[in-house]
Amino acid sequence: MEKLPANAGWLWVKQGFALFRKQPAEMATLFLAYMFLMLIIGIVPLLGQILPMVLVPVFSMAFMQACTHIEQGKKVYPNLLLTGFRKPAFASLLKLGVLYLIAAVVAVAASALIDGGVFWQVMSSDKALDRETIRNSNMSLGMMFSAAIYIPAAMAFWYAAPLIFWQKMSVGKAVFYSFFAVKRAGSAFLVYGLSWMLIGVLLPALVSSLIAMLFAKSFVVMLVLLPLSLMLTVVMYCSFYPTYTAIFGRPDSTAPALLN
Template sequence: MANSSNNSSNKLPAQTGWLWVKQGFALFRKQPAEMSTLFLSYMFIMFGIGIIPVIGQLLPLILVPVFSMGFMQACVEIEQGRRVYPNLLLTGFRSPAFFTLLKLGGLYLLAAVLAVAASSVIDGGVFWQVMSGQIELKEETIAGSNMSAAILVTAALYVPAAMAFWYAAPLAMWQKMGLFKAVFYSFFAVHRAGKAFLVYGLAWAALGVVLPTIVSILFAAIVGKAGAAMLLMLPLSIVLTVVMYCSFYPTYTGIFGRPELPSADQELQK
């Protein structure tokens, strides 16, 4: 396995963040249909889990680290010239680190709940009620509250948690770290590569939000129908989301090096 201190002791230049984005596009271009199928399979599973009463609202968040390793493994397969199949989504479930990944998902959920709950100080709990399904998100709800500020506060409070979780799943599974060691290494790895992650985040904000918005406005103006823009937005959003998932892997290899692993088929045969 790659040494956890392989590259993490060196601060990365800011332009590395854009390089990670380009590497994500490069991985996607090698198997676009396969990666899109993997993502759609994931969304279908999440939809199925979501309709389960009570726990269906919690399980998708708890299982994020488990399923994320399926996408990470898919990038390994692409890099090594192997075909990506939907059964890669089982990678995390078949791993000896499965229960560590589940615990990580529990921490992920806890951090999200605490961040949203803390925003109640700003808007009197409106954002919390919307997120928990107690009230519907309506225009008058937003207009009569400080919910926009509450969302910003929630995002700011969640940043340290996001740093701690970013690499925790692959560190737990690929480098066999315990839960808190993985979280610790992840936080400080992201912290040391802060400039690169700032560029990475800004790039995805532009590509994932600004670009689709501009494209949809231009398309609607040309066609003359606002509804027609949705026909373009859906596939564009799917593609960009899958590319973003692909770009997670270069952020890991850029700091911790490439994982020395058997193929997914060999893992699943164990």
């Protein structure tokens, strides 16, 4: 496998927009259906706090499969949310979800080394901390430290779900291949991440600031910002698919020999 150039990261973003433009309403509906299911799952007693994280790999395959449908000219329907529940992949995807949860807990817990546990309390407690406590803490540094700790896990998880589902890999093998595939394409992923920082974070912030200056009404800002944020989130989900196909090929023609 040839090493990808850095500009491949920007190409993935553009391909995400191209996929979304082909079926925007259908992809938005799929995402809203996913959010609704997450809301319902979140109110389940006891399990409501951990199930959404554990089920992330399961539901992620709905969006990956939706992108294959778009490429093949097929219509995307909300029933694709059940894609990841197919056997035998479902059990492995659940195991992967448990690893997601463990990695997230470890990363957030590690922030206590920097801020004395303030970020952990914010994330794990239903009781909100007072502003003074947060202001006088190093929570921002703690959050950045958590993000840095989580990076290796994110690399290991990035391709794991589709490798489990489409290439029938075990969880361990999928995590292994994912980590080294991302590492090998590091410059492309750096450009990809920076691109989404600009488009997904700075662009909405700029738009909301401009609208606030023009209209000075919060409901007008929300009226524009909510659909914009929804669209960009769905496009980001669409862009995950080309990051996979650029390295592992399309699902119907992926070869088992993946890395050299």
